[in-house]
Amino acid sequence: MAFLRYSALLLGMGLTASALAGNDIHVTYAGSMGKVMDEGLGPAFARQQNSHYQGQGQGAYGMARLLASKKLTADVFVSITPGPMRILKQAGLIDNAVPVASTSMVIAYNPKGKYAQQFAALNGNDSRWLDLLATPGLKFGRTDPVNDPKGQNIVFTLLLAEKFYQKPGMAEKIMGGVQNPAQVNLEGGLLTRLESGQVDAAAGYESEVRSAHLPYLSLPDAINLSNPAEAKQWYDTVSFTLKDSQGHDKTLHTQPLVYYAAVLKNAPHGEQTGQAFIDFLRSPQGQQLFQQYGYAAAKGDAIWP
Amino acid sequence: MRRPPATALWLSLPALLMLAVPFVTLIGLTHWTHFRLAWGDSNAIATSLVLGAVSLMLVILSGLPLAWWLAQARGKPRLVAELVVLIPLLTPPLAMGILLVSAWGPYSPAGSLLARGGIALTNNPAAFVLAQWYGALPYFVMAARAAFADVPVVILEAGRTLGASPWQRFWRLSLPLASSGLATAVALAWVRAMGEFGIVMIFAYFPQGMPVKLYNNLQNDGVDAVYVLLWLLLLFTLPVPLACFALTRRNAQNRRQMLP
Numbered sequence: 312m313a314f315l316r317y318s319a320l321l322l323g324m325g326l327t328a329s330a331l332a333g334n335d336i337h338v339t340y341a342g343s344m345g346k347v348m349d350e351g352l353g354p355a356f357a358r359q360q361n362s363h364y365q366g367q368g369q370g371a372y373g374m375a376r377l378l379a380s381k382k383l384t385a386d387v388f389v390s391i392t393p394g395p396m397r398i399l400k401q402a403g404l405i406d407n408a409v410p411v412a413s414t415s416m417v418i419a420y421n422p423k424g425k426y427a428q429q430f431a432a433l434n435g436n437d438s439r440w441l442d443l444l445a446t447p448g449l450k451f452g453r454t455d456p457v458n459d460p461k462g463q464n465i466v467f468t469l470l471l472a473e474k475f476y477q478k479p480g481m482a483e484k485i486m487g488g489v490q491n492p493a494q495v496n497l498e499g500g501l502l503t504r505l506e507s508g509q510v511d512a513a514a515g516y517e518s519e520v521r522s523a524h525l526p527y528l529s530l531p532d533a534i535n536l537s538n539p540a541e542a543k544q545w546y547d548t549v550s551f552t553l554k555d556s557q558g559h560d561k562t563l564h565t566q567p568l569v570y571y572a573a574v575l576k577n578a579p580h581g582e583q584t585g586q587a588f589i590d591f592l593r594s595p596q597g598q599q600l601f602q603q604y605g606y607a608a609a610k611g612d613a614i615w616p
Numbered sequence: 617m618r619r620p621p622a623t624a625l626w627l628s629l630p631a632l633l634m635l636a637v638p639f640v641t642l643i644g645l646t647h648w649t650h651f652r653l654a655w656g657d658s659n660a661i662a663t664s665l666v667l668g669a670v671s672l673m674l675v676i677l678s679g680l681p682l683a684w685w686l687a688q689a690r691g692k693p694r695l696v697a698e699l700v701v702l703i704p705l706l707t708p709p710l711a712m713g714i715l716l717v718s719a720w721g722p723y724s725p726a727g728s729l730l731a732r733g734g735i736a737l738t739n740n741p742a743a744f745v746l747a748q749w750y751g752a753l754p755y756f757v758m759a760a761r762a763a764f765a766d767v768p769v770v771i772l773e774a775g776r777t778l779g780a781s782p783w784q785r786f787w788r789l790s791l792p793l794a795s796s797g798l799a800t801a802v803a804l805a806w807v808r809a810m811g812e813f814g815i816v817m818i819f820a821y822f823p824q825g826m827p828v829k830l831y832n833n834l835q836n837d838g839v840d841a842v843y844v845l846l847w848l849l850l851l852f853t854l855p856v857p858l859a860c861f862a863l864t865r866r867n868a869q870n871r872r873q874m875l876p
Contacts, residue, residue: 376838424723450722455821458835492739492822500818503714509721556837560653612732 313529314611335363336584339378341371341395342498346522347604348389353524355600356591358519370458370498371395378575379404386578386585392460392517392566393614398572399616408571410609411592412601414518414536415568416468424511427526435530438476441469444485444512451485451494452501452513457553459498460566461510464536465514467565470549475562489551497541508577513574521605539567539611625703630861654841658830662854667741667825668809671748675756675805678749683760683801684786689766704753709814712750718744743765743820748809756805763797764790796864803857810853 336356340348345368346610353364360603367385373612375395377404379382388457390396396408417442420430426449433440433451444451454462465491469482504510505525520527532538536546546565555561572592574585598608686697704712717723718785720737721727727737735741791798813827821828826849833841 370835373835376834380839382839455832458832493736496739496821497817499710500713500717500821503717503818504721506682506720507714509717509723509727556654556833556841607732 313329329464329584334587335365335580336360336387337365337367337579338384338387338388338389339367339374341374341391341460341570342368342518343391344389345399347418347518347601347606349536351588351600351604352592352597355596359591359596360533360587369508371460372398375399375535378402378576381577382477382496382578384577385575385587386580386582387572387574389570391568392425393564393567393569393571396462396614399573404575404577404614405573407613407615408573409589409593409613410569410611411572411597411604412518412570413537413568413588413608413610414516414570414606415535416464416531417494417515417517417520417527417529417535418512419515419520419523419525420512421506421508422509422526423534426511430512431526431545433528435464435528435534436613438472438478438481440477440528441472441476441485445481449512452496452500452509452510452516453486453494454498455495456489456551456563460497461514462518464550464565464568467536467546467549468514468530468534471536471591472530472549475533489553511581518604518606526559536565536568537610538609541571542574565612570606640763640847641841645839646847647840650840651844651847653844654829654833654837655844656824657829657833657848658681660824660845661848662828663823665809665826665852667716667744667823668748671745671752671809672802672806673753674745674749675809675833676802679756679760679801680752680798684758684764684790686757686761687764688772701754701757704739705751705758709751709812710818711814713747713818715751716747716815720819737819739822741823744816744823744825746817747820748812751812751815752805754809755808756801758803759804760798762793763794763801766797767793797858798865799863799867803860806853806856806860810849 324605326481332612337354338348345366348368349366353366356363358361363378367383368374371392372395374383374405375390375398378385378388379398388396388399388405390413393408396405399405418430420427426443426446430440433443443449449564453465456462456466466482466486469485473479473481501510501513501524505513508522515525515527517527517529529535533545542565550559550562550564552562572589574582574589576582578585592601593609602608639831682697682701683863687693689697692834698768704766718724720730722731722736722738730737735742741854771789771793772785775789781790791821808827812825813831816825816828824832826845830842830849832847846854
């Protein structure tokens with residue numbers, strides 16, 4: 312008898328949950344956006360709509376592939392650079408993706424590290440920061456270019472910097488190989504190392520570094536990958552190669568550091584709900600929240616004209 | 617040999633079915649005609665197996681004495697040791713990885729000491745082995761301790777009365793009598809070391825074993841590449857626990873035959 316009663320209770324809970332799901336929203340996003348999504352935009356949207364927000368962050372490409380293979384469903388996907396969106400477009404899950412924010416590459420440093428004072432005295436106007444990063448013994452951290460757009464972007468930034476300041480060979484000197492195990496970590500591992508003071512400096516997006524309240528060095532537009540206007544003329548002059556899954560070389564090019572959002576066609580809570588969330592991201596209130604968490608304004612147009 | 621009652625089998629079915637569902641699904645999902653490794657998969661398999669074997673040795677060597685002592689110790693010292701084993705057991709692997717970075721990183725006290733000797737524990741084989749060691753040791757100690765605890769005290773007492781040294785009691789009495797349970801402990805440690813992802817992803821991203829490669833395959837090629845590597849992971853890692861279970865059964869049989 313008790314068993315029956317509990318079953319009925321459980322069943323009731325399930326029914327209630329699905330009834331409430333009508334005005335829920337499930338948002339998937341690139342891992343680095345955790346703070347602004349789960350603490351800023353998500354709760355604000357939920358309050359405005361009197362609904363329930365659920366956010367899920369992960370490496371942007373992995374998330375895009377899980378969505379594309381329908382192993383995961385969501386109403387909205389928000390990601391940096393057009394790359395992950397292309398995967399969803401190919402899978403026929405989105406029509407277009409619109410810019411909602413932007414950011415730039417910066418060099419974050421450990422405020423208690425032995426190079427902190429030297430970093431604080433520098434700016435990106437001359438090449439001294441490159442020399443400092445190349446100091447023997449300095450521990451520099453970055454994410455993996457094999458699976459993370461940010462890991463690719465720091466390689467581009469260093470390649471652009473050696474051209475911009477006319478210091479050939481400097482990028483290689485700092486990196487010691489594109490996938491140098493002494494520097495490369497997964498996102499979480501790098502953050503842990505930076506915050507626990509086990510690296511002296513790390514490549515990051517201005518948005519996440521500011522969200523984490525870490526000191527950082529800003530870089531000029533010519534190398535920080537933030538300006539879509541520089542893309543064709545200047546950013547595209549650098550590239551590098553990585554092995555693909557068959558072991559062949561594939562050449563990578565820069566992509567603007569713009570955050571895009573798209574509604575998924577198989578949105579479990581309806582495309583309208585998804586669109587409402589994206590409208591909110593682009594509204595003055597949404598943009599102000601982005602800014603509060605260190606993001607810059609949306610730049611450029613939708614990915615597909 | 618006596619058969620277990622049929623009712624037990626029927627009652628086992630829900631558990632068996634639940635456990636089998638994802639893998640029956642996996643059989644259906646795998647593209648058998650396009651079954652091929654992604655670039656670097658074979659490296660990942662070799663890394664996991666070779667470094668995993670090293671970790672397993674270290675786990676056994678360091679864990680056996682602790683488990684044996686724990687099985688016999690009494691009072692406060694035992695409580696303290698139990699806590700020292702239980703705390704890492706309860707710590708989620710991700711948090712464990714974060715702690716290891718702080719404890720063994722190049723600017724930590726331990727790390728700077730090692731650095732003076734020219735040793736670094738950052739994304740290298742030593743760091744990978746250390747991560748698996750931390751992951752598997754508490755499981756091994758818990759299981760091995762239970763195995764030692766099953767050895768009748770009277771036998772050890774008899775050994776002592778007959779003048780056997782602690783080493784002889786361990787080597788000649790406890791170890792053989794507990795071997796079935798110890799085999800299970802070894803199997804558990806191996807499984808834990810092979811599947812270790814949480815600690816590794818934070819503390820030792822390189823060299824990349826199978827779990828990290830599964831993650832990268834998902835990022836770069838999607839779920840199909842995950843299925844292929846998962847099959848190989850199962851193929852290469854199953855023999856160790858299967859061998860351990862076979863050993864357990866053989867021991868059980870021998871003991872039954874020895875009984876009057």
